[in-house]
Amino acid sequence: MTTTNDPLLRLQQHAGLPMPGEEIPKDVLAEFVFQARRGGQAPSLDAITADIIDCLDRLNRQVNQEAGAEAQCRMMDRRIVYAASGIVWACLDKAMELRRTDAQSAMASDLLSAAWRVQCAWDALVAGDVESLPSHVASEQEARVGKGHL
DSSP: OOOOSOHHHHHHHHHTOOOTTOOOOTTSHHHHHHHHHHTOOOOOHHHHHHHHHHHHHHHHIIIIISSOGGGGGSOOOHHHHHHHHHHHHHHHHHHHHHHHHOTTOHHHHHHHHHHHHHHHHHHHHHHTOOSOHHHHHHHHHHHHHTTSOO
16 A cells, blocks of 8 residues: 655645645545545545554654664654654544544544554664564454453
């Protein structure tokens, strides 16, 4: 699904952050939220969430595994932090909007699950001691709900 090899740029696209000279692709979270507001055909949230976690995983390898212990004490790039925060916020904000109009909204539940999975991956990246974020998220999810959906 990833349309760019730059995981930071891809996270910024998911967050809907304006990038000079770049259009927001149709397969990102920002487009999902936009289409959900309009009632249009939204891209797959599961595929989007997996792509976000993959981007975080690639950044995890760059920031934590390739850089060495001395680099882990440095400040994290604010663009990464802002993109991750924007992604979680977009999920939560849209879920809250949907819950106000339909307390049983399946899409709201899916957005809350996506926010949880992205936040779990983000926390692991920040901790700096997890090798595979997708495996970590799957393990944490299974510990909470078994093989079911959050």
